[in-house]
Amino acid sequence: MSPLAFDIAHMFAGGLVLVSFMMLYQDRLLPLINVLSLHSLLLALSVAWQANVQDKPDLYVTAVIALGFKSIIIPMALRRMVVRMELHREIEVAVGTGMTMLLGVGLVALSMDLMLRVTAGASALAREDVALALSVVLLGLLMMVTRRNAVSQVIGFMSIENGLILAGTGARGMPLVVEISVAFSILIAFIVIGIFLFRIRERFDTVDLHALDRFRGERR
């Protein structure tokens, strides 16, 4: 592979990590949804580039799904939901932005160290991709645990899925079954989430999960 092709792949994957950091500190919902859109757009570009350099045309399907479904349709739906529920004026108290960012940096360092060490045998492209993908996954997890709002947890979950697809396309020749299935599961997961958000709204008049914490679970 030419060094340029490798650098471009590297740039897109690195960009995904960077956008994941943007998600960590964005505490307003509407801008957060825009960041999700950007995240998925970068994923689509990255997958399309992989399809090009690996000469695997079927990967373009994954790229199109990432672009159309995850970068356009879902953010639109989320935006409508947020506006209709009048959540867009709320500022979410993220658990100390500075602390979260520091933790994020630590996670990225961890995943680089871990992955680059164990993948010594794999091709350079796969190594970098998997290491960066793990960073995206871990940052997504971090976002899910630091947020209280259901919408931002869903966004965190979607960024994890994006990281997984990045890993899947980086692993050379991974059968399409997985890509399609991931896309499908996102679709299903989203429907489920949609139903849930709808019901939670209906019952609680808020999507703040703090409201749910009243119910410790145990019936007294």
Next chain:
Amino acid sequence: MSMPAFNPIIALLLTSLVAAAALALVRDYRWSARLNILASSIVLLFALLLFHSRPPVDDLLLADDLNVVFIALNAFVGLTTSIFSASYIGHELETGRLTPGYLRFYHVMFQLMMFGMDLALTANNIGLMWVAIELATLSTIVMVGIYRTHEALEAAWKYFILGSVGIALALFGTILVYLAAVSTIGEGMGAMAWTNLLRHAATLDPSLLNIAFVFLLLGYGTKVGLAPMHAWLPDAHAEGPTPVSAVLSGLLLNVALYALLRFKMIVAANPGTIAVGPLMISLGLGSLIFSSFMLYRRRDIKRMFAYSSIEHMGIIVFAFGMGGPLGNFAGLLQMTMHSLTKSAIFFSVGHVAQVKGTQKIADIHGLTSSHPLLGWTLVASVLAIAGLPPFGVFTSEFLVITSAFARAPALAALAAFGLLVAFGALLLRLGSLAFGEPTGPRTPVRASYLPIFAHLSLVLIGGLYMPGAMVVWFQNVASLLK
């Protein structure tokens, strides 16, 4: 060109799918309950056929010694649960907790979940296995939230969030396994086929396999309900409809554990990898001891038995972690016995909660005098799960502890301690549930005892006399597991 040969696996999977589609069209809940039972019986028939003739292994599906018994167990508990569910849901409709529309949805989801679990058990492709477990999980999430109360929604949301994190970690592990395989096996479907992976296990990159297994253990371990990733499990069991609690405990936990076992076999077949035993032993022992103490503080009857499931999963993972022919034998037996006993418990608990109108342990007393048959059935099944002879759980727990004593006495003592603590908690609660001055309504119970008795008699047979052929089979599989 001849007709493609009849394949019981495909027939089995198609039955559930077709049933799910058909159930979406049936309006009357009585008919859908019957259709549900019919479909589950056909699935059981095909599952039993697998013992007789196994289709050739391909890149997507396989039936081997390890999974046929789980498929059969799955189909059997699926059938008994559908029978139980038929008698259970009528009551839920009367009390208005469910509407006919939701019930139709429930039946579709039930068959989809069975399809997902059977697909996970028969998948030879690690990617397909992941998709199938994801499908089974999603359908149970929806069923857990079906009552739409505060608690049910919270339980479903918690299950969804923790389940998705688990499934994400498991997918990352799966991708790493593929990455480890691709350099030896070559690109494409072949490198995701489990049989290929096992054949070439010794030549795969050991450090990648190590990392992959850690991700898989945490990911699928979340689904198994191992502490500290267990937080979803008690809520999901307590707030969903009882038939769902029965299949969650009896089957879905087993399916996730089965996936872990498949990966453990690959890692164990590679000489350069770390020993996975200690990892599984510490997770298993941790879950066992943690949940046995938590059993004392439970106020909700279904939640209590959910903690008991965590405890048993702990024992099973501990047994597989110890490994060796005897440890694996004990683990497999414990999986089977726990799944039969625990679903029987949930069947009886479901009826108890319906007649008493509450799930609070403090509000239920004297079941053996107000509802003798139901009360004594509950007593028998709780004694069975607590590990008293002559039931099968005693046999398997005894085997787990004795085989562990021979190799690591300190660990075995810890496990035995956990079992005793749990035993105390279960008997303590059973005493107040079953005996004393009866409280609450004495309305006669319209229960179907057939599923409970079928399960309990199997567990009893497992404890008293195990057929020689079954012992040989279990030993054979145990040696496969290493």
